[in-house]
Amino acid sequence: MAGRIKDAYGELYAANEYAHKLGKEEIISKLKTLTGAAADDEVIPSVANTFSNLVKLAKFDGAKPPGKKEPDPLRHQEKPLFQKEDGGFSGRLGISYTINLNLPATTEIEVFNSIFKALKEHVLNEG
Numbered sequence: 001m002a003g004r005i006k007d008a009y010g011e012l013y014a015a016n017e018y019a020h021k022l023g024k025e026e027i028i029s030k031l032k033t034l035t036g037a038a039a040d041d042e043v044i045p046s047v048a049n050t051f052s053n054l055v056k057l058a059k060f061d062g063a064k065p066p067g068k069k070e071p072d073p074l075r076h077q078e079k080p081l082f083q084k085e086d087g088g089f090s091g092r093l094g095i096s097y098t099i100n101l102n103l104p105a106t107t108e109i110e111v112f113n114s115i116f117k118a119l120k121e122h123v124l125n126e127g
Helices: 002-008 010-015 024-035 044-057 109-122
Strands: none
Touching: 002 010, 002 044, 010 024, 024 044
């Protein structure tokens, strides 16, 4: 858990490698500095409390927690996901995009028909 805390609060640990040993006010001060938050920011104390409570649950002394941890199959793979032995691609790559359309203020239905026809032909490739 200590390792995950260090990952999650990476910037805090980059600023102080012993962040888990800091007092509450020191954590708040460091977080405000790192985030550029205002002195009266109401969120930073909550973030500091969460960090402090997580630190109480973790072991930072270097001792491994009891029990055998199985390796993460995705993290310790010999070859990247979706890669064939010959180096080619063997999977589906999903790409998505969002289009925001601001329609003109008009009562002419031909304008809308023209816009949506062009979208269908050029964006959806259904023409």
